[in-house]
Amino acid sequence: MHPTHWGRLCPNETPEGSNCGLVKNLALSACISVAVNVEKVRQVLYPMGVTPAPDSNRELRLSGAKIFINGSLIGHHPYPSELVSELRDRRRRGEISSEINVAHFKTMDRREEIYVNCDEGRVRRPLIIVEKGVSMLQPEHVEKIRSGEWSWEDLVKNAIIEYIDAEEEENIYVALNLDAISPKHTHVELSSYTILGICASLIPYPEHNQSPRNSYEAAMAKQALGVYTTNFIYRVDSRSHVLHYPQISIVKTKPMEILGYNHRPSGQNCVVAIISFEGYNMEDALVFNKASIERGLGRSTFFRIYEAESRQYLGGLKDRFIIPEAGIRGFRGEQYYRLLESDGIVSLEASTVGGDVLIGRISPPRFLEEYKEFEVKGPSMRDTSVDVRQSEAGIVDDIFITESNEGNKLVKVRVRDQRIPELGDKFASRHGQKGVIGMIVPQEDMPFAESGIVPDIIVNPHAIPSRMTIGQFLESMAGKMAAARGRSADGTPFVNEKSSEIKQTLKDYGFSHTGREVFYSGITGEKFVADIFVGIVYYQKLHHMVSDKVHARARGQVQMLTRQPTEGRARGGGLRFGEMERDCLIGHGAAMLLRDRLLEESDKYLLYVCENCGYIAYFDIKRRAYVCRICEDDAQISPVVISYAFKLLLQELMSLCVAPKLKLTERA
């Protein structure tokens, strides 16, 4: 990070892994400059006393300051400081564009230089102007904004706020807040929390967290489910998630309200207790309250679009939407078409599982030329129906029949699936504390307080010490305080309700200032020796759900080229037994198991090789034997067990005119 990032790029919002530091996010108050005509700026500078570069005499060039516009030298000026302050005054008065920024550099050995920048792409941030130790922003201005009489532009026009780019920032002295203003300061920050970007601004009490935890949350906030737009019923997004009961967090930050995040929140306030519970919340797993889930905690719906277009081909052939007939090529079986109506499209609200056909369609064969050789009847249609993905299921939510760009009939079917939280679904708080549900426990077995309060989520205390995510503790206590007093808590970075206030308020409402409460075991009924830390924390459901990931394969499809098992859950693929896994088996000396993994269960192939010349032999149908083309009669053909990938390698080498010969020996 570089000091100029302050107020321009978010210090926390960047992806983990390969893109770390390369993908950046703008800070909240940052804005990008738009170009101003360079000619106009020149026409302003020359009358102000800048001598154009070709005209400056030797004396001016040696003693005067160099003036640059957008990095190009345009002239010299004998009194740089006056020029700079005059330019800035003109900008504040509105006589020159507010997009222009001026920087003045004085170095020990070199002469002074003035940089005037008016190009596009500079990241600038707004600052309140301070004159003679007094902020230009006064209560009457704030009142005008509040009443609506003035807008943001009016503040800039009236020289209360100006935009500063990175270069001009070298010449100013910014006070962090109004109390810190001294006569030497030239500007004061609007608010410190605008150094953060959008996602990092959602974190309450972030200054109390270890910095990487805030970065993780900035990434996870983008994976949280919510109501992404209220018209999701009418939209045809290929995949979408909607949370059933979103809640506005009771521990809010100021940027949340400004950004409108509170209009479409993506999480729920949960009663969270921090205890080890029966060993099911180890390694960041979470224990959920069964009754809370039954009351709707974390419920969401998943929508998926399946589409089919009835294309037209050369020769007048076209696709048709119809329930395919039994004899047709690629017919799946009558039961898969059971949900289709007469128009070949599935009926609304039909309950479907993986493999069921949603849109029945038949198409003419792909390669017409082939058929002219074989068949007399003419091209026969084949089934190209669209079916539900193998591992998914759902109810048909809506059907959209329309026309594509080419004028063909286009059918889109939206299937919805209700996702009730189950073991394996991923949840996270706003402090980088992610976890997967490890156990769903009935409410009666949950630890309970005397008031009858039972936690919705139980987090393991081991998740805290190494992560140092104190923001979660503060959010928990602030949440409890907010619930007790009936008013949201403010967790805005740097200007939040301090922990001392939280503790005092908790005491006022009868809770312990430590945030802990007396709990009794739900299983034995005995009081826990230690008081348990419990509070209200905003938890988000992330879109990694176990039903989208669970996958199994015993035997199945193989790829055409390599004859190895296919890749990916959608294609019923196998899990890769990679190089490192191979190393482990070698380390154990498990040779037979390695052979099983890499040959028997993958691409074992019997290759016939001619021992004489070492090349691959081929099977002659007429002679019903393997022959070697090169050594006709001298040939000695023997079979060798290899992987198909190796045979592929041999053939690829052959295609490069490299002759791979195999020297065979008898098996010992």
Place this chain on the structure above:
Amino acid sequence: MNVKILNRKENELKIEIENEGHTFCNVVQKALLKDKKVDLAGYSIPHPLTANPVIYLRTKNKSKPETVLRKAVAKVQKDTKSFRAAFDNALKVYKDQATL
């Protein structure tokens, strides 16, 4: 309630109880532990979602685990009955008070 005997040795008894949970087992365990003739008494639920609880009992010297278990269960029944009666009575008193 289906009870399956998993293991029966000298003074040891291990039984599996179908379709029960902490509600039954914890109470029985606590009652067993009060009995002086019991050496070890405990229960575990291998996995709440897939398995039934298993109660393990070991008695001292000459006592038979079955007898001890029956005695403990009888005690629990008695306690439950008397608690039930006390609760119903208290509820009646409360309701009568409320109508006054």
